[in-house]
Amino acid sequence: MNTKRQTIWLISMLSLMVVLSAYYLFTQDIGGKDKVTDATNLQNVAEVSTPEGKDATAVSGTNEDGSKYTISALDQEVLEQLKAENYFEGGMFSELLTKREQQYEVENNRINSVIADVSVDEETSIAAVAELEQLEGKMEKVTQLENDLMQTYEVVFVSEELNDKYKVVVTSDVLEKKQAAEIIDQVITVMDVRPEQVSVQFIPNP
Structure with a gap:
């Protein structure tokens, strides 16, 4: 618990650093028309912001406010990498990882509840299985794209x-x-989407 509190404190401090860094970046002359620092500068090209885990076991626990959290082995590995390389920009990456895990878990639970429901007709059950395969395929594509x-x-x-x-x-x-x-x-090719469905955010190396 002490380690967790230290991590939360560190993320809070880094959040302040990010605010100051952002102020510095946006008040300085970037000195080149071809350089970009955030998504806003890339609107003319679009809407312009992991290696596989070795263990499939997810990490779960309870936050101090009593809420539950679950982090997959893949995202846990990414978190460890971000910690090692000091990329916890105000908790941004940890928040993104948590959000993605929560979205996946909600969808996965919803679909599996339909599959497990013996009262649904065969057509609905088959459609749910197909939807689950689509969800898993999408996550595989995201992992491939990140890699x-x-x-x-x-x-x-x-x-x-x-x-x-x-x-x-x-x-x-x-x-x-x-x-x-x-x-x-690359996103258009891998995820099979249109340019207007993709945005890119750039964060300077620390």
Whole structure:
């Protein structure tokens, strides 16, 4: 529990650092028209923000407020990597990971409840199985996309937004518009979506 409180305190301190860093970034001359620092600068190319785990066991527990949380082995590995590389930008990555896990868990539970319901007709049950396969396939594609992008960027996170939109968060020293366009192309190819469904957020390396 002490370790958890220390982690929360560290994330809070980093949050303050991020605010100050953001102020510095947006009040300085970036000195180049082709360099971008956030999603807003990439609107002309789109809407312009992990390696497989070795253990399939999820990590779960209870927060101090009594709420439950569950973190998959894959995201736990990513969290450990982010901790090691000091990329907990105000808890941003941990929040994104938690949000993704919660979304997946809610959908997975909903679909499995339909599959397990003996009162539903065969057609509904078959449709639920197909939906579950689609959900699992989507998560596999997200993992593949993150792994591919991590060949170029130190830390990558892909999150699904509303209306089947995807947000890609990458860390790098700089991010050129050409690089952002390449990221968008990869997302379009892997996730089978349109350019307007993809956004890219850049976070400077610490």
